[in-house]
Amino acid sequence: DTAVSQTPKYLVTQMGNDKSIKCEQNLGHDTMYWYKQDSKKFLKIMFSYNNKELIINETVPNRFSPKSPDKAHLNLHINSLELGDSAVYFCASSHSGLAGGPRNEQFFGPGTRLTVL
């Protein structure tokens, strides 16, 4: 009965490779997110997405792209991996707010630790 799940939990890969991280939520939420947490624990939003709109943080390189096959899934594709991409990536989901803000809390997945060698 996991609310937000991610696979894989750990991902070790060589520089230059292309990889994907999968995320699924069973909460019936309409909005999903990807965050990057670096070694200093900073949590930065990368993308937020619902079935109407994709909002991209302007600092995210275009090597990163979200793909949503349906409302319950938001996968993260990363092309040409670089050393600086090493981090923990968290998926999250929430209901979108009527006034434009989250009506409820954002639930986070367990995280995927990506290591680029």
Place this chain on the structure above:
Amino acid sequence: GENVEQHPSTLSVQEGDSAVIKCTYSDSASNYFPWYKQELGKRPQLIIDIRSNVGEKKDQRIAVTLNKTAKHFSLHITETQPEDSAVYFCAAYSGSARQLTFGSGTQLTVLP
């Protein structure tokens, strides 16, 4: 865009003492302020949140206060216990950016 500053970055207290973590935000349109707790190796989890139409909210040993005029909000933990040790993040939801912006985190250590 929104900018959230959080202080202190590390905080050590004796078990039973209180802990206070402070955050400031820049976007006056921000209207939702959650606090997350992240234990080592785990996911961030919401512990309390406050909306801009409320000045204070309390849930057992934790409380949050919000000063909209000064654009700052604080987390208060009373009667701290060793299991309160974790990284705490404040965040602000910006209506203009339509996303949560997190503070840099506070590593709280409760000494037995």
